[in-house]
Amino acid sequence: MSYYNLEAEQSVLGSIIIQPDLIYESLLTEEEFFHNDHQKIFGAMVSLRDKEIGIDVVTLSNEMKDELNDVGGVSYLLQLSQSVPSVSDFATHERIVKDRYLMRTGMRTIQEILNSGVNDPKELAAELMDLSESLSDQSRSADGFKHISEGIMEHSDEIDRKKYEGQATGAGTVGKDLDEITGKWKKQTLNIVAARPSVGKTAFLLNNAVRNGKDGLTVAIFSLEMPDMQLYDRMIAAECNIDGHRVEKGELEDHEWEKYTLGLSELSQLDIYIDDRPGLSVQEIRSAVRKLKKKCPELIVFIDYLQLIKGGSKYSSKNRNEEVGFISSSLKQMARENDCPVVALAQLSRTVEQRQDKRPMMSDLRESGNIEQDADTITFLYRDDYYNAESEKKNIIEMIVSKNRNGRTGTAEMVNMKNYGKFVNYDRAHIM
Known part of the structure; x- marks a missing residue:
């Protein structure tokens, strides 16, 4: 499996240009993009979001200033908006970007562990298991919401338990x-x-x-x-x-x-x-x-x-x-x-x-x-x-x-x- 997916990264960025409100739904961070150009573009999108400025090709170009030419200019931003198969697949493509990032992080961390001089196999096994748990936690859906109806029922069960015990x-x-x-x-x-x-x-x-x-x-x-x-x-x-x-x-x-x-x-x-x-x-x-x-x-x-x-x-x-x-x-x-x-x-x-x-x-x-x-x-x-x-x-x-x-x-x-x-x-x- 490749450690990055060019098309998924392009689709995420292009979807945001087409439908700017998606930046508020995005769970990605700048570093999770593999390509440096894409990191810069997404960083500019986040900056516009924080300034409460709408995202389009013009505002992005203005925000990126000198970095615009480094990423391929206005023509590349237009190319991104035209490369999106469907905005409805935004979450799926974002998930692909996230998973590839976790793969890269895992491989990098394994190499760091091996290079750290660990000479105790038990400590090595524990470090690797800790990494496995961490990656597993990060790979789960980031939507941690629970509807109040679920919580209320659980609370009711707990009150009953306290009453009888x-x-x-x-x-x-x-x-x-x-x-x-x-x-x-x-x-x-x-x-x-x-x-x-x-x-x-x-x-x-x-x-x-x-x-x-x-x-x-x-x-x-x-x-x-x-x-x-x-x-x-x-x-x-x-x-x-x-x-x-x-x-x-x-x-x-x-x-x-x-x-x-x-x-x-x-x-x-x-x-x-x-x-x-x-x-x-x-x-x-x-x-x-x-x-x-x-x-x-x-x-x-x-x-x-x-x-x-x-x-x-x-x-x-x-x-x-x-x-x-x-x-x-x-x-x-x-x-x-x-x-x-x-x-x-x-x-x-x-x-x-x-x-x-x-x-x-x-x-x-x-x-x-x-x-x-x-x-x-x-x-x-x-x-x-x-x-x-x-x-x-x-x-x-x-x-x-x-x-x-x-x-x-x-x-x-x-x-x-x-x-x-x-x-x-x-x-x-x-x-x-």
Whole structure:
């Protein structure tokens, strides 16, 4: 197949000269034309449209000025208007131009990937799959309108579901008050849970993963920091109410073996998948999630943690903020394209330690990039006894919801049973 179609490009331009209003329907951009002359002509048409000047041979000639001779002069513009078989085929010819552009883009991007020095076949496969998805999305009809009657019926179904199930849609957390504030982790959302090291981020993630598994969701966990055996230690300790240090050492007391066996049996029934490969790129994560989504429609994704994800070989260590921004926007896209919640842990910078009030703020997100912009919810975990040995809030975690795109903000409190790595409700919330 040819990477361009001369006749289709001519027909698109000629149709607009014959019927100027078609410029308002066109979904093409200047760069999507293969021929440089056609790019210039279409660019002049767009310029006239933006100036609200009618398009014809005279106005085009005046707009193009010196470039007119470069494209063949007035005679070529007249030739374009005479080469149109039928204006009614405008959309078909425009589609051909678009498809050829996507072919050229795909081939060029493949060559760039091959020339980028990627030497990991898994990263190469993920990059190519990402490209495939991108081209597929672009090749779909650009008319994304849905008639209100369709949306209203879907809304009615959703209201009925809430009425009979008695709860908001989305994946619930282990915090009853936290759910009340956030409205749960909804599909197609990126949810950031951030804290300083050793505050309890991973334990919170695992508690929620088990909760969602028990609710019937398929759970995907990407553990970039910790091997899967350590995750099993923590999940078993929390599920069985056994001291985590004894689980880790395998030194269970006699009365704990029965709890261990029962807990192990319950956990093994849950639909939880763990990928503990270190140094994963965001393309590899998206690829893995797409595959799992095909098998398991009701999915939630957890990532521990965001700043350990790589943006791919095109980023260097010198532009880490830009890379993290690319990663956060990619995770948001992943949530939307797979119709699932994505929950990513994030580290906070040391600036927290320099303030008298150690409660985290948005500016404390390390290498924040576009995290604040991309996230639908941002929840900070704060332990007062982490900083103040005399704190009255022993073993109390504050869940500070600082951003909630579709709901309220506020603070919920939970009890952190540190020996078990377990979060339990405290029934105290401050909702704004």
